[in-house]
Amino acid sequence: MKTLVQSRLTIRRLLLPFLCFVSVTAAAQTFPSRPIKLVVTYPPGGSSDLMARIMGQKLSVFWGQPVVIESKPGAAGSIGMEFTARQPADGYTFVVGNLGPAAVNPLISKVPYSMDKDFIPVALTATGPNILVVPASSPFKTLADMLAAARANPGSLNFGTSGPGSMAHLGGELIMRQAGIKMTGVAYKGGGLAVNDLLAGHLHMMVSDALPVSQFIKTGKLRPLAITSAKRSPMTPDIPTFAEAGLPGLIAENWWGVFLPAGTPQAVVDSYHAALDKVMADPDLKERFAGLGVEAMATSQDEFRTFLAAETAKYTKLVSDNRIKGD
Incomplete structure (x- = not known):
């Protein structure tokens, strides 16, 4: 009897991987149910x-x-x-x-x-891609204008973010690192709030994904200076890349x-x-x-x-x- 029980246990152990495979395969074949x-x-x-x-x-x-x-x-x-x-x-x-x-x-x-x-x-x-935008009233017509102002007065320019680690924050940090300039990040609880303050002229610039700012670019309320993709986007063909605008190496999609x-x-x-x-x-x-x-x-x-x-x-x-x- 003991030998029979041991034999059955051995058989079950041997069959277990096969049974698991069959179970998983069957589940996958019927997925999703x-x-x-x-x-x-x-x-x-x-x-x-x-x-x-x-x-x-x-x-x-x-x-x-x-x-x-x-x-x-x-x-x-x-x-x-x-x-x-x-x-x-x-x-x-x-x-x-x-x-x-x-x-x-x-x-x-x-x-x-x-x-x-x-x-x-x-x-x-x-x-x-993300887009560097400034208010329509901004004196900066190009990325070069903005970088020149930042170099002339370190820390005088600010940029909006939706908090530490957000793409808006990282985009600003990348610009500072690549250009060797100093700016001040201003954190908001959401990107929409930052865009509102940008439109009101309380911020100098912002790196934003396309959706929150595209309508304001189309209506002329925001001016795009550069896009963070490696090449121009077919969705925004008139916006130069950072490399084209004078800051090569900045790619952050x-x-x-x-x-x-x-x-x-x-x-x-x-x-x-x-x-x-x-x-x-x-x-x-x-x-x-x-x-x-x-x-x-x-x-x-x-x-x-x-x-x-x-x-x-x-x-x-x-x-x-x-x-x-x-x-």
């Missing part, structure tokens, strides 16, 4: 939220299952990332993370998640990508890739993303990992050199 949560780490109405809703609509059609937007704003995007990291690793919750919570926040604050241990990077899904909780089966990750490859190439989605000032895409996992490593290295140096700390 119920609604999926798409976590947004910023408040409704911003670039991240609008892109997520467009993407979610397309994925719902592709998968034949509802994709439900779940807003988890706060702590510069960290709350939504932590929420996602704690969800079951079954593919039914994913997050659109961007530069802030996925690369910068862990460098300047103690965040309750690890990008290396708690997430699977699936694909880079969008990139978008915002980006967004899809992340799943660590432990999600590779077969489910592959299902995400198949879906993203399809929907991110959809002409309607690409046009709607372009209207937000960003370019839609869907990279491979390896390409996304390489991109993340380069971004982390870049901003690690910037944060270290300038002793940038979170709130």
Whole structure:
């Protein structure tokens, strides 16, 4: 009897890996069989939220299952990332993370998640340049004008930010480092508040993503001086790059990508890739993303990992050199 029991236990141990494989494979083949949560780490109405809703609509059609937007704003995007990291690793919750919570926040604050241990990077899904803007009443007609004024009176010029580690803050720091100038950052609780003060003439300049400032550029209330992409954007072809404007080497694009909780089966990750490859190439989605000032895409996992490593290295140096700390 003892020998029989031992034999059965041995057989079960031998079969366990096979049974687990069959279970995971079956789950992947039927994925998704119920609604999926798409976590947004910023408040409704911003670039991240609008892109997520467009993407979610397309994925719902592709998968034949509802994709439900779940807003988890706060702590510069960290709350939504932590929420996602704690969800079951079954593919039914994913997050659109961007530069802030996925690369910068862990460098300047103690965040309750690890990008290396708690997430699977699936694909880079969008990139978008930032624009250096000044009020229409500003005496600065070009980037060279602004840099000359900053060099003549160190610390006299200010720039608006939406807090430590925000792209507006990092953009200002990059300009100072690349140009060898000194300016004063003014932090606000949100980018919209900074744009309002810029329009009122209380700020000299701001580095902003395209969505909050594009309407004011079109109406002539704000003047663009340079764009942070490596080449001119087809969405704003009249705005020179920083290199063209006289400050080579300054490239700082915002980006967004899809992340799943660590432990999600590779077969489910592959299902995400198949879906993203399809929907991110959809002409309607690409046009709607372009209207937000960003370019839609869907990279491979390896390409996304390489991109993340380069971004982390870049901003690690910037944060270290300038002793940038979170709130």
